[in-house]
Amino acid sequence: MLREWKTEWMKLRRRKVGLLLLAFLGFTFAWCSWILSDAGVEELMDGYRWIFSNLSIINTILLPTLLAMLASRLCDMEIKGNTLKLICTMEKKGRLFDMKFLTGGLYLVLYVSAELLLLFVSGSVYGFGEPMQPRHVLYFLVQNVTVSLVIYLLQMMLSFRFENQIIPLAAGLFGSFIGLFSWFFPDTSLFRWIFVWGHYSLLHFIGNNWDEATRISTFYDVEPSRAALCLVLVLLAGGYLAGRHLFVRKEI
Amino acid sequence: MEYIVETKGLSKSYGGKQVVKDVDLKVPDACVYGFMGPNGAGKSTTLKMLLGLIRSTGGQAWIDGKEMNPKNRLEILRETGSLIESPSYYGHLTGRENLEIVRTLKKTPEKEVDQVLKLVRMERQQNKKAREYSLGMKQRLGLAAALLGRPRLLILDEPTNGLDPSGIQEIRELICELPKRMGITVLVSSHLLSEMDQMADYVGIINHGQLIFQDKLDALHEHSKSKLLLRVMNRTAALKILESRQVEGKMTEEGILLPGLSDDRTADLAAALSAGGAGLYRIEERQKSLEDIFLSLTGRRGSL
Numbered sequence: 001m002l003r004e005w006k007t008e009w010m011k012l013r014r015r016k017v018g019l020l021l022l023a024f025l026g027f028t029f030a031w032c033s034w035i036l037s038d039a040g041v042e043e044l045m046d047g048y049r050w051i052f053s054n055l056s057i058i059n060t061i062l063l064p065t066l067l068a069m070l071a072s073r074l075c076d077m078e079i080k081g082n083t084l085k086l087i088c089t090m091e092k093k094g095r096l097f098d099m100k101f102l103t104g105g106l107y108l109v110l111y112v113s114a115e116l117l118l119l120f121v122s123g124s125v126y127g128f129g130e131p132m133q134p135r136h137v138l139y140f141l142v143q144n145v146t147v148s149l150v151i152y153l154l155q156m157m158l159s160f161r162f163e164n165q166i167i168p169l170a171a172g173l174f175g176s177f178i179g180l181f182s183w184f185f186p187d188t189s190l191f192r193w194i195f196v197w198g199h200y201s202l203l204h205f206i207g208n209n210w211d212e213a214t215r216i217s218t219f220y221d222v223e224p225s226r227a228a229l230c231l232v233l234v235l236l237a238g239g240y241l242a243g244r245h246l247f248v249r250k251e252i
Numbered sequence: 253m254e255y256i257v258e259t260k261g262l263s264k265s266y267g268g269k270q271v272v273k274d275v276d277l278k279v280p281d282a283c284v285y286g287f288m289g290p291n292g293a294g295k296s297t298t299l300k301m302l303l304g305l306i307r308s309t310g311g312q313a314w315i316d317g318k319e320m321n322p323k324n325r326l327e328i329l330r331e332t333g334s335l336i337e338s339p340s341y342y343g344h345l346t347g348r349e350n351l352e353i354v355r356t357l358k359k360t361p362e363k364e365v366d367q368v369l370k371l372v373r374m375e376r377q378q379n380k381k382a383r384e385y386s387l388g389m390k391q392r393l394g395l396a397a398a399l400l401g402r403p404r405l406l407i408l409d410e411p412t413n414g415l416d417p418s419g420i421q422e423i424r425e426l427i428c429e430l431p432k433r434m435g436i437t438v439l440v441s442s443h444l445l446s447e448m449d450q451m452a453d454y455v456g457i458i459n460h461g462q463l464i465f466q467d468k469l470d471a472l473h474e475h476s477k478s479k480l481l482l483r484v485m486n487r488t489a490a491l492k493i494l495e496s497r498q499v500e501g502k503m504t505e506e507g508i509l510l511p512g513l514s515d516d517r518t519a520d521l522a523a524a525l526s527a528g529g530a531g532l533y534r535i536e537e538r539q540k541s542l543e544d545i546f547l548s549l550t551g552r553r554g555s556l
Contacts, residue, residue, distance in 0.1 A: 003356055003357060003359065004357070006356055007353050007356050007357055010345075010349065010352060010353050010356065011342055011345070011353060013344075013345060013349065014344045014345070015344060077342055077343070077344065080343065081340055081341050081342050081343055081382075082337070082338050082339070082340045082341075083340045083341065083342060084340075085300070085303075085305055085334075085336045085337075085340060086334070086336075086340035086354070086394075086397065087340075087357070088304075088305060089303050089304070089305070089326075089329045089332070089334055090326065090329070090330075090354070090357040090358055091326070091357055092326065251300075251305065251306040251307065252300070252305040252306065
């Protein structure tokens with residue numbers, strides 16, 4: 001298994017995956033900095049809740065596109081170079097699928113962790129009133145990692161299926177729009193439940209009240225939907241098993 | 253005889269259509285085995301089944317005496333190198349980096365990369381990105397990857413496809429060298445008969461998914477037994493004489509075609525034809541080309 005893991009990283013040389021992640025991270029940071037530049041004292045006092053709330057929406061928009069590009073970077077080289085018929089005489093197909101999933105998953109965890117680190121640094125720089133709460137960190141990780149892994153699996157399958165990577169990338173952009181729209185619907189809306197990209201909004205953990213008179217938003221904790229989490233975990237397990245099965249079954 | 257590859261009733265069908273039917277391959281050790289057939293005959297499908305890249309719908313395959321199954325496939329293939337259809341490579345990596353990936357997966361020593369690069373004469377281009385290679389270079393890179401791990405068996409599917417004449421010559425020379433220099437058995441497919449004539453020790457011919465011939469190349473040449481063409485002034489008289497001597501003659505535009513005869517019988521027949529007023533003015537020996545045999549095998553199986 002270590003050999004296969006090692007070769008995945010050898011294959012990624014010059015693929016500039018790190019640069020891709022940094023570009024998205026930089027864009028997210030710039031977006032958050034722009035939000036913070038308008039912040040009043042009251043908002044800065046509850047800065048973490050405020051930014052977590054905004055970051056969840058930003059990730060809903062950006063992550064599907066990032067994941068489509070990430071999956072494409074990792075998988076399309078096997079299709080473009082006709083390498084499956086070579087690699088699969090030395091490595092089990094299922095193992096290859098696992099390695100692609102693990103590599104993408106690791107990149108994803110690193111990306112979300114980097115977001116948290118940047119958030120922590122920003123909190124110190126801007127002087128957020130309350131400290132970062134561990135449960136917020138946990139909920140943020142659960143929200144972004146689990147839903148993103150399901151989307152990544154879907155993108156992986158598309159990238160393996162189509163030689164023309166425009167199709168998986170278009171799916172990623174479509175997901176970004178669906179994700180964004182999902183925030184306009186209530187939790188009970190079917191729209192949030194049927195689209196996997198809407199599950200980011202289902203797993204939100206910060207709510208807000210907008211006072212029209214004072215034009216001030218106040219943020220409060222929300223317990224993420226357990227039913228939604230169960231659905232995402234089932235989709236993750238089912239998506240992995242189905243994706244792997246289809247990949248292994250596909251003849252080269 | 254020891255066979256490094258043996259199949260029994262190997263079959264493959266897609267949606268009820270059989271593309272490979274009961275193929276019984278027998279590839280002897282340390283030789284070049286040419287697997288021939290027209291395009292779409294089932295060559296690539298058979299080779300892919302041997303490598304486990306596609307599942308057979310029937311039959312068994314043995315490589316080096318071990319029966320292949322999904323569990324031991326990779327273990328058996330560790331002793332096998334392959335190059336199927338177009339070359340496989342990571343375009344963003346250099347030739348050497350591509351080979352390093354194969355080397356890592358095959359668990360072979362680092363020095364082997366240099367050895368195979370030298371063998372395929374790619375030392376000077378090893379640090380160039382694979383996508384910048386010409387087709388011939390990509391093919392050589394594929395061959396180098398297949399040779400890593402000192403395989404006992406090399407499965408090459410149309411390795412000279414798309415190459416220019418000098419590239420074809422190079423690959424051909426390399427293939428011919430492998431059994432002698434390294435004891436490697438090469439199972440190579442092609443639809444070009446002339447290519448096989450220059451490389452193979454044994455041949456198998458597949459057509460419409462069925463193996464219609466399998467033997468030494470010399471045995472295939474034996475199908476090209478010479479025929480005699482009689483040129484006579486009076487064909488009717490000549491045919492009567494032939495009939496009386498129980499020689500089957502076939503009328504063609506050029507003359508009367510006879511099966512190959514011994515020198516004595518030919519002399520006897522010539523004398524009879526001259527004496528009988530057939531007006532014999534020429535006897536030509538007609539050799540069936542390998543191309544003709546191939547066509548007769550694949551085009552008219554019943555004539556075998």
